[in-house]
Amino acid sequence: MHWTRYAVGVLATLAGLxxxxYFRDIVGYIIVSAVLAIIGTPLAKLMKRVRVRGRSVPDWLAALVVLLLLWGVGVAMFAIFIPLVFDKLTALASVDFSTILASFEQPLRKLQNFLEEYFSLNVSTISISDTIGAQVERLFNPEKLQNFLGSIVSGVANAVIALFSITFITFFFLKDDNLFLRIILAVTPTKYEGNVKHALSSxxxxxxRYFIGILAESTIMMLMVSISLICCGYLPQNAFFIGLIVGVLNVIPYVGPWLGFGISLLVSMAFVGGGTTMxxxxxxxxxxxxxxxxxxxxLLQPLLYSNSVNAHPLEIFIVILMAGHFAGVVGMLFxxxxxxxxxxxxxxxxxxxxxxxxxxxxM
Structure with a gap:
């Protein structure tokens, strides 16, 4: 009887998984909506405390205002950065990277000679510059970039459905603070309801705190890099594009800053001209x-995150490595x-x- 109960529990869990x-798209909409609700709920609660002529703001109105604010922030970011990104991707498709890399031929040749002479490495049959050039051309292949742009356009219909679904679900999560909790409790055994309530609250x-910190950190990083590069003589549109790359990739722990630097370097070499030396x-x-x-x-991480995660840095590092091993960059992000x-x-x-x-x- 004891083992039968466990077997039934395992089968029920597998069926649930x-x-x-099977409904992973819908589950994804619900998760994204829950995250947006987590970000917007503090503001919604603050609005509900406001009293106008002795009456508090209705729940639906507070949820609608917060949802419109979230949409406003998202639309503003897209209006500013999406045209810039498309413009730069289109320009990258026509860049001759072989000419750009030719300017590095001499220092790369010196590096190759240094490796051969001081480390006894047999690299005479391999050209470092040719290897780097081949990788860059493969990464920024015009056909791949055009296919990438085409895939973005073809995915607009799915994006519209996703945005509508997420907006609809988020509104009700903001309107009713306990809606997500009631959904979870509906499939939770009665004896575990107290534990589930406390777990969801924590x-x-x-x-x-974590997601608000991530958004603030990325925005500040983008502004710092962009303004600094403008002061160095970069064109504003190039500086903001590089700042956007660094700010977005910075959310990926450990690897993100290196990816941001590498991509930004290639973009800089392609777009910064006017006699500027490499x-x-x-x-x-x-x-x-x-x-x-x-x-x-x-400065930013200690101030923004504080003790939001409450885990040892080594513990977090190992978790990120494991997530990266199983799910790549996306795994590291989440x-x-x-x-x-x-x-x-x-x-x-x-x-x-x-x-x-x-x-x-x-914790």
Whole structure:
């Protein structure tokens, strides 16, 4: 009887996971809506406390105003950056990177000779410049860029459906603070309802601080890099495009800053002209991004995140490596919030295990 109950539980769990996978698009809409609701709920609650002629703001009106604000921020960002991104991608498709890389032929040749002479590396049959050139041309292949643009256009219909669904669901999550909780409790055994309520409350609080911190950090990084590059003589549209790249990729832990620097360097070499030397481009970009990362690591992250995740840095590093191994860059992007939710759940339901108590003792 004991094993029968466990077998039924395992089969029910597997059936639930299969349903989630089958309806993964809808589940994704609900998760995104829940995240947006977590971000907007503090503002919605603040609006509900406002009294006009002795009456409080209706729940539907507070939810609608917050939803419009979220839409306004999103539309403003798209209106500013999407045309810029398309313009730069189109321009990249026509850039002759072989000419640009030719200017690095001499220093790359010196590097190759240095490796051959001092490290006894047999690289005489391999040209470093040719290898780098081949990789750059493969990455920025005009046909691939055009296909990428075409795939974006073809996905507009799906994006419209997704945006409408997310907007609709988010409105009701904002209107009714407990709606998501009631959905979860509807499929939760009665004896675990208290644990689920406490877990959702803790997870919402931690994730709210985390996501707001991520948005603020990316925006500040983008502005710092953009303004610094404009001061170095970059054209404003190029500076803001590079700042956008650095700000967006900065949300990927550890790897993001390096990706941002590498892509920004290629973009800079392609678009910064007017007699500007490659040495100046590399130095100005490296110093700008390094300075921004120093400010981010020692000032922004401690101020914005505080104890939002409540985990040891080594613990987070290992989790990010594991997520990157299983799901690549996307896994690294969602590693911290996903691990935060798992720790909250483990603390509520598996706290009798010693390892769980150790991992969650600061929560």
């Amino acid at each position: 299969l349903l989630v996978w 997870a919402s609080s931690l994730l709210s 040495t100046f481009i590399v130095l100005s970009l490296a110093i700008t991004i390094l300075a921004a990362q120093m400010i981010d690591n020692f 590693a911290i919030p996903g691990y935060t939710v798992l720790r909250v759940i483990a603390k509520e339901f598996f706290n009798h295990f010693k390892i769980v108590r150790k991992l969650t003792e600061k």
